[in-house]
Amino acid sequence: MKAAVGSRWTHAGGVVVRTTDGELEYLLVAASDNPGVWVLPKGHIEKGETPEAAAVREVREEAGVRAAIVARAGESKFDVDGETVRTVFFLMQYQGEVARTEGRALVWRRYKDALAQLHFENTRRILKQAHALNN
Numbered sequence: 001m002k003a004a005v006g007s008r009w010t011h012a013g014g015v016v017v018r019t020t021d022g023e024l025e026y027l028l029v030a031a032s033d034n035p036g037v038w039v040l041p042k043g044h045i046e047k048g049e050t051p052e053a054a055a056v057r058e059v060r061e062e063a064g065v066r067a068a069i070v071a072r073a074g075e076s077k078f079d080v081d082g083e084t085v086r087t088v089f090f091l092m093q094y095q096g097e098v099a100r101t102e103g104r105a106l107v108w109r110r111y112k113d114a115l116a117q118l119h120f121e122n123t124r125r126i127l128k129q130a131h132a133l134n135n
Helices: 051-063 111-117 121-134
Strands: 011-020 023-030 042-044 065-080 083-097 106-110
Touching: 011 051, 011 065, 011 121, 023 051, 023 111, 023 121, 042 051, 051 065, 051 083, 065 121, 083 121, 106 111, 111 121
Parallel strands: 011 083
Antiparallel strands: 011 023, 011 042, 023 106, 065 083
């Protein structure tokens, strides 16, 4: 589904962070259309849904992770099949595991490893911006 006409964002996503053994780790998921490509969880903002609610929902559906929004982390814009995808990302704090509805692979990576594993430069930029909010 597309966001309402005139809406600034079409998609929303999360940069989910947790602390393990004193180190920050970030959640990455395999892309839905290419399991060899690693991305941040994101998806369409549904009609009547806020970007924040969409980000929380997408993280839950794609990764089975319950997370709370901490701050806005940045935005990206790119074209796919002649349509512009405008995504707002939120830094989110990991709160626990829940049942997930998608069977994507997921990994938790320390910051530098996450940067290296992410496929797209705009996604790496979002992670850098989110990481800066943690320091």
